[in-house]
Amino acid sequence: MPIVARDIPVFREVAGGSAFYFTGEAPGDLASSLKTWLGLYHERRHPGTDQLHWLTWQESAEQIKKFLFRENILCRQLLVDVSELVQKDAKSGIQRVVRSILSEWLNHPPAGYRVEPVYATEDQEYRYARRFTHRFLNSPDETLPDEPVACAQGDIFFGLDFQPHVVFAQRTFYQALRRQGVRVQFAVYDLLSVMLPQHFPAWATDEFARWLEVVAESDGAVCISRTVANELACWLKENESTRHASLKIDWFHLGADVEHSVPTTGLPDDAKQVLDQLNARLSFLIISTLEPRKGHHQVLEAFEQLWQSGMDVNLVIVGKQGWLVEQMVKKIRLHPELDRRLFWLDGISDEYLEKVYAASTCLIAASEGEGFGLFLIEAARHGLPIIARDLPVFREVAGNHAFYYNGSEPQSLANALWRWIELYRQGEAPKSEGMPRLTWEQSAGQLLKAVLE
Structure with a gap:
């Protein structure tokens, strides 16, 4: 069947040269075009539709499927x-x-x-x-x-x-x-x-x-x-x-860049008082949930030995209570040094933790097992020296940028702390600044x- 169509782009796209096109908005424009088409039709010179390409619905569906895929x-x-x-x-x-x-x-x-x-x-x-x-x-x-x-x-x-x-x-x-x-x-x-x-x-x-x-x-x-x-x-x-x-x-x-970790915010009312106390003497920081494998028991008893021997230092524990540590938690809460030289900061924000890092002297990584040790590279970002248990994963992350110790007894850590403090005062303790670390990006x-x- 021959086609007479208004000359618009979509009809040109579909019919191409297989239609007779007209322009104009007035009825006379269409009448004039139809008169011309009729003359062509009687002379068998009007555009035919036998070359018009069209699709079956199956072919159309295949095109849609290919597009969606x-x-x-x-x-x-x-x-x-x-x-x-x-x-x-x-x-x-x-x-x-x-x-x-x-x-x-x-x-x-x-x-x-x-x-x-x-x-x-x-x-x-x-x-x-x-x-x-x-x-x-x-x-x-x-x-x-x-x-x-x-x-x-x-x-x-x-x-x-x-x-x-x-x-x-x-x-x-x-x-x-x-x-x-x-x-x-x-x-x-x-x-x-x-x-x-x-x-x-x-x-x-x-x-x-x-x-x-x-x-x-x-x-x-x-x-x-x-x-x-x-x-x-x-x-x-x-x-x-x-x-x-x-x-x-x-x-x-x-x-390691906390500012790009969607950090939590907020400071407790006593934040300034605590930070002033940390800045007043050497402060050793341990960051982790209180769990048996994290080494809190060994660390606390090692510091009790230091305090008894006259060493005036702080121990700062950052982390919430985990499992199987009820006796440990009770000991901390009733400890005579609590809020004097022993601090437990439970569930603090990233904003507060950043300030605690800045006020501390050294990080202690006493865990008996870790998957990575995020606190190591966060400490390095602050230029904070590190005392770490000699674990393969800590060696992988910190390399030669930490002071390592062995042993699970409090005395072994106490000895390591004495030795580290001596090296620190002589300016010879391992420095963390050169530790390789990544941004979160x-x-x-x-x-x-x-x-x-």
Whole structure:
């Protein structure tokens, strides 16, 4: 059938040279064009439609499918699990890592990916954390729905946060993702509860072991140090039946610039008084949740020996109460030196911690096991000297920029403290300023490279 069409771009696009076109808005314009077309028609010189290209609905649907697939490939999803942070900021080392990495990824998403924070509970499916994300980026919008996650081939799921009970409960979800062509990977912060079970409640060790089973059947594990990566490889070798053949193990290092970690703020009323007391004498700082493996018992008894021998120094403990330390907590709260030369700063903000770092003389890393030791590089950023237990992971992070000691008895640490103080007064104690360290931007980049490769 011949076509007479108004001369507009879309008709030209569809009909090309297979239509007779007219212009003008008045009825006479169309009448004149029709008269011309009729003359051409009677002479068999009017444009024919036999060369007009058209699609079947099947072909049209195929075009749409190809377009949608291409768009999906060009902007895939990087689903970032923040199930703990959505509920609360526990102000732990892991939560600082989660805040810092998430901030960098949201503000500098990888090319071809849309970063989507997600969360789940033990009995609720994964959802997009839209409301949380807007609050996190300081643009709250409570009207946004947290819809169920929808995935496609080529997406990536990365378990950045740490909620082992949720991960185990969502095990079938991860398996379904992998069948869809979604890569599933997890951050591994340490293996301490299965390597040092005597320092953890039995339920925590069992829960962590179940979490490791889920990690082992995923596509990848990215550890926060080379030491943890080696420990994970050894654990998997000993538990080979649970490991998926495609599991890739990688590692990265953490950042140190607190100002880019979405820091918490706020100072208590007595902050100035405490800081003045710390500045008044040599102050030794230990930063970690009170747990059996962290070495608080050894540190406190070593300082009691120093105080008894006449050494006038401060011990500053920063960290909240953990598990299996009830007697230790009772001893601190009833200690005669509390708030005189012994200070326990429980659950303080990053803003206050920065000031405590600045007022302290030396950091003590007495833990019997760590995944990284974020406090080491934070201390180095402040130029704070470090006394550290001689652990492989501390050697990996601090190298020759720390003073190391061995032994689990209070006397061994007390001797190390006497020796360090002597070296410090002579200007010969190891300095932390030259310790290699990353910004959170660099750390997030390292992690992203491991996740995407």
